[in-house]
Amino acid sequence: MIKFLRSPWLLLLLWPLLLRAEPAFYQVEKGAQTLWLLGSVHAGHTSLYPLPKAIDEAWQQSRQLVVEVNLNQITPGDLAEMARLTRLPDGQQLADVLPAALYAKTQTAAARLGVPIAQLAPLQPWYAALALSQAAIGQSGFDPALGVDSHFLAQATDAKRPIKGLEGFTEQLGYLASVSAHQNAMLESTLDELDDFKQSFTEVLNAWQAGDETHLSELLKEEMGPQELQEWLEQKLLAERNARWLTQLPGLESGSFIVVGSLHLYGPKGLLAGLAERGYRIERLSPPATTPG
Template sequence: MRFHRPLFSFLLCLLLPLQAFADPAFYRINKGNEQHWLLGSIHAGKASLYPLPDPVERAWQQSHALVMEVDMTNLTQEQWQEMGAITRLVDGKTLKDHVPPDLYRRTLIAAGQYGLNEAILAPLRPWFAAITLTQAALERTGYSGEYGVDQHFAKRASEGGKPIVGLETLLEQLGYLASVGDNQTLMLSSTLDELPELKSGFDKVMTAWQNGDQATLISLLREEMAPPKLQSWLEQTLLAERNHNWVAKWPSLPNESFIVVGALHLYGDQGLLALLEQQGWRITALTEPSPQAVR
């Protein structure tokens, strides 16, 4: 079964390092004496992204810490090794041994089209092979994680001595992806189906993001993307569970933090905006959304 909306578009909203061309949805969040700024991002971009809109730059100058999904600036060698244990096969077999022959042939054909070879993909778990292919294909569209806003602000924070806080560790984030379990072959197959449409799909995602069009971004999740079991994993594990875990950490964040997370984490009944409002935080939009944008 093919996805009605590309799985890779959904994952890009969550996981890669943001891009935009106009004013994305940007919020001030305050309760009592505590105040933060929250930017929902799509984590890939172009050099034309910069400079960012004035409300974003002003908030950055006022902020005292950068909060990201994962702090990638201080990874230890041990953490990189642990990452390998999650993303790579450790049973002495290769990707060829873990997927059907036809799917493996399709994977190698796609790899060649996007500048990868069999040696790169062979040791990877199927779910990570799907993400690796997506990232390689994205580089061919003109979008790149190199220009991600996360990386942009992480660099500025490091150069300016501003603390960086991760809402989760890299291993925790990879663990969520690895939890796809028995559905990872389906994830790889569906990714291969959709790679030829990556640019057009991501262009649509980008337009919605740049216009602050929450309704369209939400539709990426709510339209049928996968068979029910995988759909449930996407909604409950990659979004809702992580959102609840992040909100539980909110009281410990440094005051006046500048927070950047994937855009789809913000919206819906289990989104950060709704969960924070339930806990008494006041949400104030600092940019003008699209007329179609509703929460």
Template sequence: MKTRFARWLCASLLGLLLVGVALAVPLAGAAAGKGPPTPLLWKVSARDGSSLYLLGSFHLLKPDDYPLAPEVDAAFAKSTRVIFELPAEQVESPALAAQMLQAATRTDGRSLRDDLSPAQWSALQAYASGHGMSVEALAGYEAWFVGLSVSLAEMAAQGLDPSLGLDQHFMRQAASAGKPTGGLETAAEQIALLDGMSLEEQRQMLAEALDDASEGNQQTRALHDAWRAGDAKRMWSEMALDMKRQYPALYRNINVARNDRWVPKLERYLQPGQGTTLVVVGTLHLLGEDGVVEKLRARGYQVERVGAP
């Protein structure tokens, strides 16, 4: 099974997914009664008593993904601050969508059609025609943006909503409780990750988005189900390792390099007197040998999974 770019990004990037829904279709209704998701939650403790809760996010969720498990609510209650991938003020700023659109808009005098094979262009035409989109308008954007927009439209049709994502939920909770928040990187840095993709990677992203839409979005459901089940092993083995094998350069840029930049920033919150901090980031940043959890464990901190089945 191939890992779809946008599915992997759904558990990896935040800001781009929140503002890329301009082409999304209306949300579908969601079934209720599944019970709270099993949390992907770890506690990292320093010797002096300062600690981090690391919570794996899914950036688009459904109404029936709430309420959360009591362990997650307890971690929020114990924390004096909440840290996200992006600062809350950037996520909430109208300038974020403008930044993304500026990066995605073509300025080279070429059309998206020039970058695609005849078969890919025909597939995009068919998708646009069937979903009330203007293929001529899409032709003015980079392939990565169109691929991400198609994927987000399909996720929205399944009832997955960025406003219900775990990040947005805790941004609202922190604001209501008066808890300070912060970010590990900027919107400009996240946008540069996608805008810096090679043309081959962008074509692959768009082709897979169209292909997955035609197959009924099975991988999106599988990834969401694994997140709900708290199945860290499945998410790592079927999603992250697959991406690592197929797209090693992209995997290093989107996952490994960012994790390496985040770890020193997270260690600041483990210094004496920092108390307890809740960190909410894309789940795949926490998993496997390249994940933040293992990198902090390797630096000598005590790490334990909280609320595991």
């Protein structure tokens, strides 16, 4: 199964078992600009909160929230484009575009998760995979509304704090839809992950809550599916988007509090490496203070 940015899949990093652990949280500085950077879990549980003191203190000082997409600004035009990107052409059904064995496997998973197959029938295979993942989240007791990005969006909205998206809603959907050449592999990989969904995300979240980025990155890479899918994910959904975001970060108001999917932070093309290359001083505030290497 794969995961990106704000949708579920890999970065859902769920189920907090290490209640006293602290997720990795960074302060980055260059000149007069100070930014805070937190890797997100995009669904969660009440036991995630309250977040550690270092995170809360930085949030209280912050001047604006920066997220992947500002979901408070979705327009009717965005919804129309979403329908175009996520649905099959008129007259086509999922059964028409999938190999028979994969469609049968999809039917079985949908029945187990309580998703009517008619609901999946008009969807592109990549979006059917996402719909099944969402159903698995709910069935496992997790809630996207309790994800870290959703938490801060709600906090910022209530406080009337400015919210900036690093990309638009349809821009993000366009990145996802670009998987089309590999979407059958994505669907099959997602179906294979559903049986041990809760256990897999438990392991990932344990690493997230412990602030163990090395182990977290290893676990997430194991979840990426076959090689062709991993290469697409790393290039299109991570490297390309990180490069675009890095052009925006120097222009952010000092005091910006940035929340993005955790997988965007790490690795040679991650945001932390990119900020270091651009001369930012990086301090890890939580767990207490080490500088990422």
